[in-house]
Amino acid sequence: MIQADVRMPTREGVIAAAASVAGILPPTPLLPVEIGGVRAWVKAETLQPIGSFKIRGAWWRLSNLSEEERRAGVVAVSSGNHAQGVAWSARRLGVRAIIVMPHDAPQVKLDNTRELGAEVVLYQRTAEDRDAVAAGLIAEGGGTLVHAFGDPWVIEGQGSAAIEIAAQLGRSPSRIVACCGGGGLTAGLALGAPEAKVHPVEPVGWDMVGQAMAKGELVHAAPDAPKTICDALQPNVTKALNLGLLKGRAEPGVTVTDDEVRAAQRFAFAALRLVVEPGGAAALAAALAGKVPVDVDTVIMLTGGNADPAAYAATIGASA
Amino acid sequence: MIQADVRMPTREGVIAAAASVAGILPPTPLLPVEIGGVRAWVKAETLQPIGSFKIRGAWWRLSNLSEEERRAGVVAVSSGNHAQGVAWSARRLGVRAIIVMPHDAPQVKLDNTRELGAEVVLYQRTAEDRDAVAAGLIAEGGGTLVHAFGDPWVIEGQGSAAIEIAAQLGRSPSRIVACCGGGGLTAGLALGAPEAKVHPVEPVGWDMVGQAMAKGELVHAAPDAPKTICDALQPNVTKALNLGLLKGRAEPGVTVTDDEVRAAQRFAFAALRLVVEPGGAAALAAALAGKVPVDVDTVIMLTGGNADPAAYAATIGASA
Numbered sequence: 001m002i003q004a005d006v007r008m009p010t011r012e013g014v015i016a017a018a019a020s021v022a023g024i025l026p027p028t029p030l031l032p033v034e035i036g037g038v039r040a041w042v043k044a045e046t047l048q049p050i051g052s053f054k055i056r057g058a059w060w061r062l063s064n065l066s067e068e069e070r071r072a073g074v075v076a077v078s079s080g081n082h083a084q085g086v087a088w089s090a091r092r093l094g095v096r097a098i099i100v101m102p103h104d105a106p107q108v109k110l111d112n113t114r115e116l117g118a119e120v121v122l123y124q125r126t127a128e129d130r131d132a133v134a135a136g137l138i139a140e141g142g143g144t145l146v147h148a149f150g151d152p153w154v155i156e157g158q159g160s161a162a163i164e165i166a167a168q169l170g171r172s173p174s175r176i177v178a179c180c181g182g183g184g185l186t187a188g189l190a191l192g193a194p195e196a197k198v199h200p201v202e203p204v205g206w207d208m209v210g211q212a213m214a215k216g217e218l219v220h221a222a223p224d225a226p227k228t229i230c231d232a233l234q235p236n237v238t239k240a241l242n243l244g245l246l247k248g249r250a251e252p253g254v255t256v257t258d259d260e261v262r263a264a265q266r267f268a269f270a271a272l273r274l275v276v277e278p279g280g281a282a283a284l285a286a287a288l289a290g291k292v293p294v295d296v297d298t299v300i301m302l303t304g305g306n307a308d309p310a311a312y313a314a315t316i317g318a319s320a
Numbered sequence: 321m322i323q324a325d326v327r328m329p330t331r332e333g334v335i336a337a338a339a340s341v342a343g344i345l346p347p348t349p350l351l352p353v354e355i356g357g358v359r360a361w362v363k364a365e366t367l368q369p370i371g372s373f374k375i376r377g378a379w380w381r382l383s384n385l386s387e388e389e390r391r392a393g394v395v396a397v398s399s400g401n402h403a404q405g406v407a408w409s410a411r412r413l414g415v416r417a418i419i420v421m422p423h424d425a426p427q428v429k430l431d432n433t434r435e436l437g438a439e440v441v442l443y444q445r446t447a448e449d450r451d452a453v454a455a456g457l458i459a460e461g462g463g464t465l466v467h468a469f470g471d472p473w474v475i476e477g478q479g480s481a482a483i484e485i486a487a488q489l490g491r492s493p494s495r496i497v498a499c500c501g502g503g504g505l506t507a508g509l510a511l512g513a514p515e516a517k518v519h520p521v522e523p524v525g526w527d528m529v530g531q532a533m534a535k536g537e538l539v540h541a542a543p544d545a546p547k548t549i550c551d552a553l554q555p556n557v558t559k560a561l562n563l564g565l566l567k568g569r570a571e572p573g574v575t576v577t578d579d580e581v582r583a584a585q586r587f588a589f590a591a592l593r594l595v596v597e598p599g600g601a602a603a604l605a606a607a608l609a610g611k612v613p614v615d616v617d618t619v620i621m622l623t624g625g626n627a628d629p630a631a632y633a634a635t636i637g638a639s640a
Contacts, residue, residue, distance in 0.1 A: 029349050029367060046593045047349060047364075108590065266629070270428065273366045273595040273625030305593030309586070313637030316629050 009245070013156035014192040017060040018163035024059065024092075025049070028161075030168040031272060033300070035287050040298040041173075042284065043165055046274055046305030050084040050112070052232075053161055053303050054148075057184060058085030060157030061146050062093055070095050073143040077101075077130045079231050080109025081304050082148040087116035098143070100134045106231060106277075106308045125234075149184030150239030159188025162196070165299050172196055174297035179282040180253065182235040183209040183242035185303065190249045196299075200246070200253045201286040203228035203261070203279075209238045210253020213246055229258045229311070232279030232304055254292060260285040262315045268302065269316050277312075280304030329565070333476035334512040337380040338483035344379065344412075345369070348481075350488040351592060353620070355607050360618040361493070362604065363485055366594055366625030370404040370432070372552075373481055373623050374468075377504060378405030380477030381466050382413055390415050393463040397421075397450045399551050400429025401624050402468040407436035418463070420454045426551060426597075426628045445554075469504030470559030479508025482516070485619050492516055494617035499602035500573065502555040503529040503562035505623065510569045516619075520566070520573045521606040523548035523581070523599075529558045530573020533566055549578045549631070552599030552624055574612060580605040582635045588622065589636050597632075600624030 029044045045053035062074065073096035076086040083099040090097035097118040101110060102125040114120055123133045134145055147154060166172050172195040180186050180200035186209065190198045200209050205226040211219040220237045228234065256264075261278045264285035268276040276284070280303045286292045287300050294300075349364045365373035382394065393416035396406040403419040410417035417438040421430060422445035434440055443453045454465055467474060486492050492515040500506050500520035506529065510518045520529050525546040531539040540557045548554065576584075581598045584605035588596040596604070600623040606612045607620050614620075 026349070029346070031367060032369065044367075047351060049352065051593050269595055269627075269629065269632075273371050273627075275589055275593040275595055307589075307593075309589065309636050312589075313633040317633030317637070 007152050009152035009155040009191060011191050011194065013152070014159035014188060015163060017056070017156040018160035020060060020063060021056050021157065021160045025055065027164045027168060030165060030299070033272065035294045036290070038294050039296055040294050040300060042272060042300045042302050043161060044274055044302050045161065046276055046280060046302050050081070050088050051305040052081040052085070052280065053158060053185060053301070054081040054085035055088055056160050057154035057157030057188070058082065058146065059089045060160070061151060061153035062086070062089040062095060064153050065095070065144060069144050073097065074146045075100070075134050075137050075143045076146040076148065077134045078148050079234065080105045080113065081232055081306060083109065083113040083118065084116060086146050087113050087118035091117045098137055100130055100137070102130070106306065108306050108308055112306065149182030149235070150241050152241070155184050155188045155245070156191070157188065158185040159192035161301070162189045162192025166193065169297065171297070173299040174295050175199060175293065176299045176301065177201060177283040177287055177292050178301040179233060179279055179303045180209050181233040181279070183238045183246055185301070186250055187242045187245040190245055198250045199286070199292045200250055201282045202253055202255050203230040203233050203282065204255045204257050206230070206234050207253050207255045208235055209242065209246065210255065212238050212243050213250065213253060216247060218243060229261060230279035230282055232277065233282060254286050256282050256285040256289065256291065260289045264288055265315050274302060275305045275307055275312070276302050277304045277307040327472050329472035329475040329511060331511050331514065333472070334479035334508060335483060337376070337476040338480035340380060340383060341376050341477065341480045345375065347484045347488060350485060350619070353592065355614045356610070358614050359616055360614050360620060362592065362620045362622050363481060364594060364622050365481065366596055366600060366622050370401070370408050371625040372401040372405070372600065373478060373505060374401040374405035375408055376480050377474035377477030378402065378466065379409045380480070381471060381473035382406070382409040382415060384473050385415070385464060389464050393417065394466045395420070395454050395457050395463045396466040396468065397454045398468050399554065400425045400433065401552055401626060403429065403433040403438065404436060406466050407433050407438035411437045418457055420450055420457070422450070426626065428626050428628055432626065469502030469555070470561050472561070475504050475508045475565070476511070477508065478505040479512035481621070482509045482512025486513065489617065491617070493619040494615050495519060495613065496619045496621065497521060497603040497607055497612050498621040499553060499599055499623045500529050501553040501599070503558045503566055505621070506570055507562045507565040510565055518570045519606070519612045520570055521602045522573055522575050523550040523553050523602065524575045524577050526550070526554050527573050527575045528555055529562065529566065530575065532558050532563050533570065533573060536567060538563060549581060550599035550602055552597065553602060574606050576602050576605040576609065576611065580609045584608055585635050594622060595625045595627055595632070596622050597624045597627040
């Protein structure tokens with residue numbers, strides 16, 4: 001197994017990642033949005049080719065593999081969006097990809113990942129340690145682990161969104177409100193937008209980054225953590241790398257409920273005409289619920305749009 | 321009543337409209353889409369502030385009013401998207417707007433139009449002549465009629481999308497597939513993209529433009545025309561102005577069924593993460609159904625995203 005996390009991600013790395021990403025992906029739109037009478041912005045990462053920002057970090061990681069590493073392939077662990085980012089990048093670079101996904105990942109994410117040419121290995125979310133499954137695959141067949149959040153290239157790649165935002169705004173945003181699973185995006189944004197406040201938003205009971213920042217140490221999800229509709233935001237624990245970058249730099253974490261997330265999905269449907277999956281709507285949910293401040297240079301990340309059709313229909317139909 | 325259609329729209333007018341629109345609205349994204357193995361493009365006009373391209377023509381018409389005309393206000397007739405375009409532009413320019421809307425217009429469109437500050441006057445779609453209702457309002461209180469499609473400025477304004485597309489592609493599109501109600505957008509695109517084939521797409525039974533082009537004369541909707549879910553694409557007849565611009569210039573019209581439109585809405589949901597209303601999905605429906613050719617420089621217009629939540633939920637949930 002090749003050890004990926006041997007260096008700290010840097011702001012220079014984020015800028016380099018942004019240049020690389022700009023070479024293959026057009027900027028996603030920064031759209032005006034009115035919240036509580038204030039004109040702010042949403043960054044529509046839902047319009048990336050794979051429907052989420054995860055394409056950024058995966059691309060930056062895979063395009064930095066050596067020739068030897070490319071030949072050996074990659075292994076990733078993901079509930080679905082990182083999976084598609086790795087699969088998309090791997091196909092484009094001609095690299096073999098194996099993705100370890102939870103057995104209860106949304107069907108749309110499983111289907112999309114396979115359609116992008118990756119090999120999917122399922123694991124039981126509650127019974128198995130997904131990192132151990134990945135480590136086993138690498139011990140057996142070789143390859144580089146592309147961690148979903150605890151990897152310096154992945155963090156830099158996700159942070160490229162901040163460079164894009166500043167270019168689109170013509171200045172630094174005052175604050176960026178971002179959904180937070182393991183803390184890859186928020187850590188990258190913190191590096192990429194040094195003048196902005198960064199607000200991590202997590203589902204109730206799954207605020208492993210918010211709790212870790214408050215305690216100053218890693219905190220594991222409780223065995224009886226509540227269910228959440230935010231399938232993309234359920235890490236068992238963040239990593240020391242992410243905690244180190246966020247502690248003392250990011251704003252305190254806030255949490256959102258399933259109902260707040262659904263209300264945000266309905267708002268995105270009606271006011272923005274964007275399909276947003278639950279985890280992708282968490283930041284918007286916090287803004288709409290008044291849990292984070294919103295001013296004119298606030299940017300709210302809409303991070304994923306791979307919504308399960310039946311669940312989405314139930315959420316949208318409930319507003320009628 | 322000030323007679324608006326006293327001149328022919330021109331390509332120069334379209335270019336001027338594009339410059340004016342660019343001053344107030346960022347370009348809508350041109351997103352890659354794969355249809356039948358071919359990489360083409362969708363123009364996401366659903367991401368305009370009012371959720372449709374109609375903001376272009378309304379803005380260009382209203383910003384060309386004289387001071388005297390501005391003081392007298394405007395009257396428009398619309399099933400909902402032109403209404404919002406006129407209301408948005410009128411508010412921005414400080415002009416009073418009265419909009420004549422069918423009693424069965426989607427609630428979301430009625431609500432949005434009123435929220436934008438316009439006064440809404442309802443008429444019975446089947447029993448009353450909407451143009452007569454508007455003419456009566458103007459005879460009574462004055463003001464300029466802003467026709468939804470049979471107006472030279474409106475046509476030029478809608479055509480501004482073609483200038484934006486060419487700038488984004490870096491060349492002329494080979495063809496533009498566009499939904500068609502009265503023929504304002506298609507006429508504008510024909511002027512704005514002289515090197516492109518323009519394909520009007522209409523709902524079955526409501527192809528008043530396609531039939532008029534085929535016959536060389538205006539054709540009225542049959543009294544027993546079938547129902548369509550494309551509420552935005554139900555004109556009773558096109559205008560001589562539109563027919564004159566499209567005849568011998570546009571490709572023959574094609575028609576799409578409700579089922580084809582629903583399939584396109586589901587495709588936009590899953591593959592593009594965009595909310596598209598039925599009428600706004602007509603062009604995509606024609607492309608997906610193989611009713612128009614698709615090549616690498618084909619652009620498919622997604623023209624509107626103001627979907628009724630209950631109807632949209634039923635459509636999306638049906639794919640699960």
